[in-house]
Structures are given as C-alpha cells and as structure tokens.
Amino acid sequence: MRPFAYHRPETVAAAVAQAGGADVMYLAGGTNLVDLMRLGVLTPATLVDVTRVTSATIEQTPGGGLLVGAGVRNSDLTAHPLVRSRYPLLAEALLAGASGQLRNMATVGGNLLQRTRCSYFQDVTKPCNKRDPGSGCPARTGDHRNLAIIEHSEHCVATHPSDMAVALVALGALVHVEGAAGARQVPMPGLHRLPGDDPSRDTVLVPGELITAVELPALPLAARSLYRKARDRASFSFAAVSVAAALQVEQGVVRDCRIALGSVAHVPWRAGRAEDALRGAPATEQEFARAADIELEQARPLPLNGYKVPLARNLIVRALADLAAVR
Amino acid sequence: MTAPVTAGRRYAGAALDRVEGLDKVTGRAAYAADHRPADLVHAVAVPATIARGEVVQVDVDAMLKRPGVVAAIWHGNAPRLATSDEELAVLQSRRVAYRGQYVAVVVAETPEDAREAARTLRIEYVAEEHDVILRADHPRAYRPENVNAGHPSDTGQGDPDAALAAAPVVVDEEYGTPAEHNNPMEPHATIADWHGDGLIVHEPSQNVSGLRATLASLFGMPPGHVHVVSPHVGGGFGSKAKTLPHTILAALTAKQVGRPVKLALTRRQLFVATGYRTPTVQRVRLGAEPDGRLIAITHDAVMQSSTLSEFTEQTAVPSRVMYAAPHRRTTHRVVRLDVPTPSWMRAPGECPGMFALESAMDELAIACGVDPVELRVRNEPAAGPESGLPFSSRNLVACLREGARRFGWAGRDPRPGVRRRGRTLIGTGVAASTFPALRAPSSATVRAEPGGRYTVRIAAADIGTGARTVLTQIAADALGTAPAAVTVELGDSALPPAPVAGGSMGTASWGTAVVRACEELAARLEAAGGTVPDGGLEVTADTGREVRAQERYSRHAFGAQFAEVGVDADTGETRVLRLLGVFAAGRVLNPKTARSQFIGGMTMGLSMALLEESIMDGRFGDFLNCDLAQYHIAAHADVRDVQAYWLEEEDPHLNPMGSKGIGEIGIVGTAAAIANAVHHATGVRIRELPIRLDKLVR
Ligand SMILES: Cc1cc2nc3c(=O)[nH]c(=O)nc-3n(C[C@H](O)[C@H](O)[C@H](O)COP(=O)(O)OP(=O)(O)OC[C@H]3O[C@@H](n4cnc5c(N)ncnc54)[C@H](O)[C@@H]3O)c2cc1C
C-alpha cells in the first residue's frame, strides 16, 4: 500500500478545504476504499476521514420525506422504522447487500460511490480504461458475464454494484453535495454517469465534492414497494440482476409506478420506458411483461451475459405481480 | 491374516470433544503466522505478470534505496538449490512457466514496507505466446504413464465399443468440471529461521515429515537439520500437503538475509501457487439392457497440468470400482499448459469423476424408466469390477436403502418439471459416493510415566479434522486407560515420522502405529510386573511391514447422497433445500468429529455444485476471480438442511480400529445428486458445473 497522510477534520468546511488538492480522497467506512488501496487500484496520497463531519442522523423533512446523513451506516438505515414503513424497497435493498459486518461499517455516502466489481478493474496488472484511461477494456472481449447489457460503450461495460443506489433511483432521491464551489443538489438518477468515452468518471461529482446527505422525497406509492435481487449465492453476493419496484393500482389500473434495475448498466438503471408504458395500463401480468419488453428493447447483451435480458424481464414481471397482489 | 482388534473399545466410538477445542475458541492455539521470533523480517513474493517467457532483469538497486527494504532476491542473486525438480526450483532459472509464478521476493522490516516495495518492483520480461485453455481435443493431450495415487492411466475389459454399438439403451454424454481452489480458512504462511546449519520452519502443514525431507534435500542437509513445527492447521483440503514454492522462498530468503523471515500469502496468492483442482472434460458412455443392467461403461477424462510437472487427476478411477459391466474402459489424458500445477483438492479423482458417472447413471435411469436407486442396486458388483478382488466390505446398497428411507424417496414421481411450490420448481436426486480406504506405513512412540500418564508422539497432522482427539481415544483404548491420561503430540517433524494427512488415510495409518506401540508398551509393562520404572517406559512402533503385508482386498467406503432442490422459475436460482447422506465407512471412531467431516464434505460438494469456479482468462493466462467476493463458496444461507448418517460396518480387513477414512467421501457424489435434482425439478440437464442461474433462466 502506498504510504498516505490521514486527516480527520471536525467540520464539513474543513473537510472540503482539505480535499482541495489532487490525490486526496474521502474515507468513510473504508469497506471499499481500503480494499482498493490494498490492491493498488487506488493510491491516494491523502485520506480525509469524514466520519466525524457527515451526519449520522435521519431526520424528517417538512415535505414529508427523510433527510439521511451521508454518515448513516447501512445497517442503521435499513433498520429505521420510517424507512421500513415508507420505503420498503430501500430497506430491502440495503439488507440484500454485503454482510452484516460490512453493513455496520458502510455509510450511505460510501455506498453510492463504491466502485465496480469488474475483475479487470481490480487487478492492476491488467489493462482497464476505468482505472487506467486509454489502456483498453479487456472485459468486453473477456469475462463480462456479470457486466452491463444496457448503454455500455466500447470503452467500458462495467456495472454499478450498489443495491441501495437502485432503490434510490427508483425513489428519485436527491443527493446533497458540498464542494469548494459551494453546495448543490444532484437528483438520482443523474448522480452516476454512463461510461461513454470516459469510464474513469463514475459520477458527475467533481473532485473534492463531499456528499453530506441523501434526501428521500415524500412518495406515498413507495409504501407498496419491494426489492428483489437474483444471485447464485443466497447471501453475501452482488446481484446478477436486481429490481426495485413500487406500484400504485386503482381499480385494476396502474396509477403510478417506479421501476429500477441493478447490475444491468454503468448506472443504477431507472426503467423509465417501462414506467411510461404502464401508467394507465391494466395491472395484469401481460401488461407487466409488455412494459418489461419495452424497457429491454434497448438491451445490447454481450456474448456471455444474454441471460440478463430474460432475468431482468422476469424480475420486473414478478415484482410487479407480487405488488399488485398485495391488498 | 486378519489384524486382531486389540483391547476394549471404551473410548473409540465416543463423542469426545476436541482436546484442543478450548485453545482454539479462546485464541490460545498459535498458528504458524502467530509466531514471532526476534529480529523477524517480512518477505513478499512477487508474481510474474506474463504467462510464459523469461525474466530479463529485476531492478534490485532501486529497491534497496527504499526505506526499510532489506533485500530483493531473484534468479540473478538467489542462492542455488540442489534439485532437478522444476516445481521446487524456486528462483533457479529465468524461465516463467505460468502467470503468477514467484520471480522475486522483497524483504523489509515491516510487512507494509515489503508489500509496497513488491508493488513497485520493476521487472523486465521477454514474453512468449502462451497456451492456457484446456480442450478435450487439444493436440498436445497425451496418455500419462500413471495418474495420481499411482493408478494406471488406462484400463479395459471386453469390447466396450462393440457392446455400446449393440446395447439396447445408450447414454453418451460429455461432462465438465471447472478449475476450483481449495481455499482453507487459514491462508498459507511460513516463518523460516536458520540457526547455524539448521532450519526451523513454522508452517501449516498436512505433512511435516514430507516437508522436512524435501527441504533438507533442497538445501543439501541431513533431514535432522530441518525442524518443521505445525501444531495447528486451519484447514488444508490438500493444499498444505506438498512442499510449495512460498515455503522454499521463505527458507531461501532467510538463508540469504541471515534473519528469520515471515512470508504470509494473501488470499489472492492462494489462487496461484498453492494447488487447485484441474478442470476436467469427461465423456461417459453407458450401454444397458432395457431393465438398466449395464453391459458397458466407458469413462474418458481429459485434465491439465503445468509445463513444470505432470499431475494427472485420477478422474475416471471411480468408474473402475462402482458398477458391474462385462465391457469397460477408462482412460486419462493430460495437457501440459502454461498454468500453475494442479494438485490435491478434497477427493481428487473421485470428486469430479463421480459427478460425471453419477450424472450419467441418472440419465440412464430416465432412459430405462428405472428408479435411480433401483438402477444402482441392479448394477451392484459381487467383487471389484476390474480388479476382481473381493471387497473387504461394501455397503452401497444398504446406504441407498437407508438413505431412501430417511429421505422419503419412496413413491417419487420420476417426471421432471412437474412439482411447484409457489414460483419454485421442486426436484429430488440421488447419487452414490465412494472413496478408497487406504493406509500407509507410519511410526509412533508411546511413553508411560510412573504416575499413570501417557504421551503419544507422532508426526501426524490435525488440520481441523479432530485427528489429535481421535488418536487420544485410540491410545486410551489400547492402553486401557482414560483419554484424560493421554497426551498426543503431533504436528512436529521431530516426532516419529508419519505419512501425510491426505487420501483419507490419516487415522488408519497413524492409528495403526499408535495401537501397535501401545500394545507393545502394555506387553512390556506386564512383563515388568505392571509398574512403570522411575525413568518411564517408551516404545516405538513402525507399521511398514504390517501395511505392506496386508491381504489383497478391494477396500472402499461407500455412501448415498440425496438432495432436494428448489429452482426459482423466474430467476433460475437453485437452492438446496435438503441434503442427506448415508455412509458406510467402517467403524466411526468419534461421531462428533465424524459428523463434521461428513457434513463439511457435503457442504463443500454443494458449493462445488452451485458456485465454485476459477475463471481462466486465456489472453492473460491467469485466474480472474481471485478473492472470496468473486470466487464464491457457499454461505450459511446456502446450507439449509444437511444431514449425515452412517451405518455400523464391521470390516475385519482394515486396521486395528476397523475404520475407513471419512475426510473426503462426503464431497463425492454431492454435486451429481444436486444436478440430478435440478433436472428432476426443471427438466434441464446441467452437465457442466457449476449450476449457475444463467444456465437455467429463460
Ligand atoms: C465482500 C463485499 C461484498 C459486498 N457486497 C455488496 C452487495 O451485495 N451490495 C452492495 O450494494 N454493496 C456491497 N458491498 C459494497 C459495500 O456496500 C460498500 O463497500 C460500502 O457501501 C461502501 O461504503 P463505505 O462507507 O465503506 O465507503 P468507503 O470505502 O469509505 O468509500 C467508498 C468511496 O466513497 C467515497 N466517499 C465515501 N464517503 C463519501 C462522502 N460522504 N462524500 C464523497 N465521497 C465519499 C470514498 O472516497 C470512496 O471513493 C460489498 C463489499 C464487500 C467488501
């Protein structure tokens, strides 16, 4: 591991000021960053520990939503009674991720910014455009069985691995950010980027910007929601494909819905086309399947990951059918 | 002659707690890496980043300028070793035989400095084209002289080709198993410490006597100058049984720098040079009468090895033992690729081979419309099908019957894909298990003290199996005393030489020596009037002659495994709802530790069936998924209901304990039982492991 300096500021302003230079990274739970430093994938010269400056509290907003501090641990967020009752899809997504030990360490901010699990990215002896821009993408022609089927590029076919982020794009969460240029709010989807010709950048954040909180909007329909994660190992495994879904049905007709997919793209994927196709349609399995097909028309699977298309389709249909069946 | 069963059996068969259990759960048990001699330096092995070629230059000077760095060693400045075995010739040549092979080592005062130095070490290579992908039709596949454990490569009887051409029912399929890595919980680590011309090695080892001999010959010393210390081993599954490159590297480095050296492998490095199970490509052909009685069996297996040495998994060997058929053939072919050398991983041969054979038997049962349990019963041989030798005992049929009863097999609807619980497809499957009951020569010493205490000394290994505990029970019975009066010392090469903890033969081999030493001691005590002299009394036994003179029998343990699976109709996710095994393995010496071995093996088999696969990248020449987040081993949530039972089996032709090995049989057949259950659930036959959801989702 490259030797590094370690700072632990007490205020957001101090943290942002210390993160000014190049080669500086924020450290939260460390469950992803420290792993990648040990592998030599990330070699920051300075770590700014933000666990004292980012809020670890969950507050109700005047508008009926929740403001979740970036320092809230994944295990605390999933256990929060209001998260469980108002946003079951988020509580379930968090619970489906990693292991109990990791969730106790992992923070909301760090979870959003965790890096891809593409094996070439994690091995510094191999080329990878995301880690070493311009070196190439061996996954495209190599092992991409668990990588993207939607909106990948010739430069990168990686997926974003977070479960929590899938729920957050379904909810349309707002990410509160603070940087040298001041504070701003970034809506989800919109935080994460597609790879395009610069896969080295996972998000729209500029270096030194600190996530301070994530705001969950008031969304009554999310009270009837779920998260379903398909994977070979029954726990402690990233998704093959996952779905976060919320459904509001009135007199057999879909009033509103939210659908997002995990592990299909470089970003947590909001299935906007499927949602549009469903609003106003009868709440039947046939319609759910039609909507899923409309969404997945844009899939461009690679030789080894074609299975993700039927898997995503089946997951969407099953999630919606299960939600429709809830009385 | 039948070995007499000596003394009473008060303690053999009792569920004694592990004698070192408390030390382990309280953290008092020191593993190799816990050892910290004074003046210790830390070494990090540097892996090659090409799969084939030569190391031209290593920038040692730049390294030595770094803070804390003590030495950087490569072929250019390494001490010479006395060996012609390329596997052991660490840093002895410029050649790179596989990606990840150690081409240098960096030594520093702290592990952090050593790791950072290793990361930044500049190495210049000349790369050559490499070839790392196993194919059944590989042009360089050849017939090895022998396969692992000394079995002949090919065997045959009758005219299987003609018999298959004429057989009323034929199954002819290809099966595949991927490369798999042992992954014991404790990563490999070595602490090497030279004192004058003697070497002390702390290392988790399944074979301290073997390691001592190899190190001594490499460094040109008498074996007595090497001392291997290995009281506790955190799992091995075969990966700690041979002398491995990192051990040699640590010893060589300690010699060069003149200080004790610690070399602890990372989990990633465990995926390179600690051995692994070769991928296999297997063709099985079964020819049968309409009622399922076999006319012909052929089993042709292709495996890989490295360019350094030939290791051929004995994949088709179980097909020489399992079923009767007049016409038969087994063959093994091996391809030497630019890959690390595969090695022993729990039940080499039987484990992948029985996946193929027992899957094919299930396919035959369906083709004949015969119940899969009944099919196996119908093909039960009267004697070793190839050897013609009588079985010392064989209770496969009893295991199948008892397993079927416990599992609730009777009345099973054979139709695939017709049972549902909600959105889950349900199926059941069965497969047989087998493993040879072997024994190797061993020595052991037992010493009596005047106060009534006894000490057994033997260079055996307890790799987490409970060997120390079982040997304590065996000795207590042979001495007619209580286990509390017996201390067993093992895991140290200074003790009387003993064979490897491998091949499921540890207890049989070591136990025989312990019994013989105890018998002799008891006889001498009796001759001396029953009192122990003031200086104590000590006896050493060596079972070389007894083992070599044992009668010719076909000795094997057998078992039957039953699985119930649920396959999610939407996602293709397979979950094993129930796994039930019944084994016939001679006399079970400690039901507690035995049960752990059986359910541990079955769990590892479940993991193999559904998850485990080391993925080779043909372009780079190495395995890609080299950590436990990517190489999946079954988690608790995957292991729901695993039950192991055994039959009382009296077999007088084994050893004084009447026991067969139980370390490996639990993994044999599990994957086939699960694959057969998946077929029963879904109608989809998975012939290539693991049974991932991408193979089932539609
Ligand atoms: C074995 C294993 C299995 C896992 N399985 C899953 C899984 O199934 N599903 C899943 O979703 N996740 C999984 N994870 C990932 C885990 O969720 C993440 O590692 C964790 O959420 C990261 O949070 P952290 O606080 O530890 O972040 P850190 O590791 O501290 O940081 C991660 C990144 O975020 C940046 N960062 C952290 N906080 C802030 C902030 N406030 N503002 C700006 N930047 C910030 C850091 O600079 C760094 O780049 C797994 C991880 C492991 C090791």
Ligand code: SF4
């Ligand atoms: S998919 Fe992306 S992360 Fe993976 S190798 Fe290609 S560029 Fe790197």
